[in-house]
Amino acid sequence: MAKVPVQFTLNGSEKAEFIDSGTTLLNALRDKIGDTSPKGGCHQGTCGACSVIIDGELRLSCLMLAETCNGATITTTSGLAVGGVLHPLQRAFLDTFATQCGFCTPGMIMAAKVLLDHTPNPSREDVVEALSGNICRCTGYEPIIRAVLAAARANPQNAA
Amino acid sequence: MALALQTFSTVKDADAALKSAGTRYLGGGTLVVRAANEGDVSVSGLVRSTDPALSAIAVSRGKVRIGASVTMAEIARHPELGTLAKAARAVGGPAIRNMATVGGNLFAPAPYGDFAVALLALDATVGTDEGETPIETFLAGRDDSRAIVTSVSFTKADSFRFLKVSRVKPKGVAVLSIAVVLEQAGDGTVSSARIALGCMADRPMRAKAAEKALLGRTLDPHGIAAALAAATKGTAPITDPIASAWYRAEVLPVHLGRLLLS
Numbered sequence: 001m002a003k004v005p006v007q008f009t010l011n012g013s014e015k016a017e018f019i020d021s022g023t024t025l026l027n028a029l030r031d032k033i034g035d036t037s038p039k040g041g042c043h044q045g046t047c048g049a050c051s052v053i054i055d056g057e058l059r060l061s062c063l064m065l066a067e068t069c070n071g072a073t074i075t076t077t078s079g080l081a082v083g084g085v086l087h088p089l090q091r092a093f094l095d096t097f098a099t100q101c102g103f104c105t106p107g108m109i110m111a112a113k114v115l116l117d118h119t120p121n122p123s124r125e126d127v128v129e130a131l132s133g134n135i136c137r138c139t140g141y142e143p144i145i146r147a148v149l150a151a152a153r154a155n156p157q158n159a160a
Numbered sequence: 161m162a163l164a165l166q167t168f169s170t171v172k173d174a175d176a177a178l179k180s181a182g183t184r185y186l187g188g189g190t191l192v193v194r195a196a197n198e199g200d201v202s203v204s205g206l207v208r209s210t211d212p213a214l215s216a217i218a219v220s221r222g223k224v225r226i227g228a229s230v231t232m233a234e235i236a237r238h239p240e241l242g243t244l245a246k247a248a249r250a251v252g253g254p255a256i257r258n259m260a261t262v263g264g265n266l267f268a269p270a271p272y273g274d275f276a277v278a279l280l281a282l283d284a285t286v287g288t289d290e291g292e293t294p295i296e297t298f299l300a301g302r303d304d305s306r307a308i309v310t311s312v313s314f315t316k317a318d319s320f321r322f323l324k325v326s327r328v329k330p331k332g333v334a335v336l337s338i339a340v341v342l343e344q345a346g347d348g349t350v351s352s353a354r355i356a357l358g359c360m361a362d363r364p365m366r367a368k369a370a371e372k373a374l375l376g377r378t379l380d381p382h383g384i385a386a387a388l389a390a391a392t393k394g395t396a397p398i399t400d401p402i403a404s405a406w407y408r409a410e411v412l413p414v415h416l417g418r419l420l421l422s
């Protein structure tokens with residue numbers, strides 16, 4: 001199988017690798033680059049555990065080929081904490097019990113981050129819609145919805 | 161299993177590469193990469209073109225041309241495609257909509273293809289490098305189609321209505337979807353009707369008997385009764401984990417009635 005070069009910015013740092021042509025972004029991130037925060041739940045696009053943010057948009061890394069991401073800016077959940085301080089969404093997920101087994105959490109946080117980046121003060125319906133492609137088998141979703149709303153409230157720009 | 165991907169700047173070169181056995185075109189990949197992940201060995205190579213024309217949306221004097229690589233999310237947020245936004249938003253969740261292309265939706269087997277249902281009601285034409293084909297002819301022959309779809313074109317219709325019925329809210333696979341484009345005469349009677357159905361066959365289809373039964377009738381419960389009675393004529397609904405063929409046929413007239421009276 002021919003090796004192809006891929007080069008992109010992952011969580012602020014430049015990455016360059018040679019990978020097998022046709023490798024999914026999920027496999028490239030986890031197995032080649034060593035970022036295991038995106039999870040492989042279904043590899044079918046149905047669970048959302050592999051969600052990442054590419055050039056500001058939510059994408060499923062299990063259905064994207066890594067080589068189509070050349071030049072892109074990619075954010076994963078492992079890039080959110082700054083200097084050991086958790087991102088407000090990560091903090092809120094812990095505080096509201098929105099993470100149990102944790103398998104869905106990185107994907108949920110990616111979907112929630114895209115929402116808050118565009119809609120800093122979302123309604124409950126906005127949150128439900130934004131998370132509609134992500135499956136959680138543990139929490140029953142309510143704590144996750146509460147966490148996203150709590151993270152939005154914690155944003156100083158939203159202080160009334 | 162890994163697949164070799166070939167990228168070309170022109171559609172012509174990509175079309176030539178697509179001639180070799182086992183190759184498929186890569187749109188957003190939500191169906192074709194999923195198939196490969198599931199172990200579908202009939203796909204051994206992928207081809208794509210990065211021609212910018214494939215990603216363009218052009219709207220002028222009521223005529224719309226959407227490049228085949230345009231995603232559902234791009235359609236949903238386009239200021240001049242407001243009436244179509246509902247159909248684009250019906251496809252998958254937010255991440256799927258950022259990936260799913262118009263070109264790919266034309267090939268999506270039932271229960272998928274919600275946007276293609278909308279395009280069928282709008283009487284769109286499907287463009288390739290070889291020319292334009294009416295969508296109905298295109299859908300009928302899509303299994304043998306080897307040419308890259310470059311665009312879809314149609315005339316905007318203010319009377320366009322769309323409904324997707326699903327069990328899981330807000331995002332869920334279709335029980336069925338319906339798109340309707342109607343023209344009404346001055347007295348309110350229907351002068352032309354196009355009704356397209358999703359999940360009522362292996363691919364989007366027209367409800368021609370219902371269309372005919374609407375002509376000359378008014379949009380009230382009495383006027384649409386004959387159309388509803390004819391709605392399932394010629395259908396062969398799919399059975400899948402979402403619904404049986406029997407169930408789909410039972411509920412189609414109910415939902416068509418609601419859409420026509422909405």
Ligand SMILES: Cc1cc2nc3c(=O)[nH]c(=O)nc-3n(C[C@H](O)[C@H](O)[C@H](O)COP(=O)(O)OP(=O)(O)OC[C@H]3O[C@@H](n4cnc5c(N)ncnc54)[C@H](O)[C@@H]3O)c2cc1C
Pocket residue numbers: 044045046184185186187188189190191192193194228229250251252253256259260261262263264265266267268271272273274275307308309310332333334
């Ligand atoms: C979790 C999930 C949920 C989904 N929900 C929905 C839904 O609600 N409604 C719905 O309609 N669909 C749904 N889909 C199916 C799919 O995402 C859409 O139908 C989408 O529009 C397919 O487009 P794509 O670009 O991803 O196709 P791809 O996977 O890239 O391609 C699909 C097929 O079309 C061919 N093809 C693609 N583009 C072209 C072109 N330009 N020229 C020639 N051939 C081409 C490919 O070779 C392939 O055979 C869902 C999929 C998943 C995984």
Ligand code: FES
Pocket residue numbers: 039040041042043044045046047048049050051060061062063
């Ligand atoms: S692993 Fe990608 S959606 Fe489930």
Ligand code: FES
Pocket residue numbers: 098099100101102103104105135136137138139
């Ligand atoms: S916390 Fe276990 S799947 Fe969501």
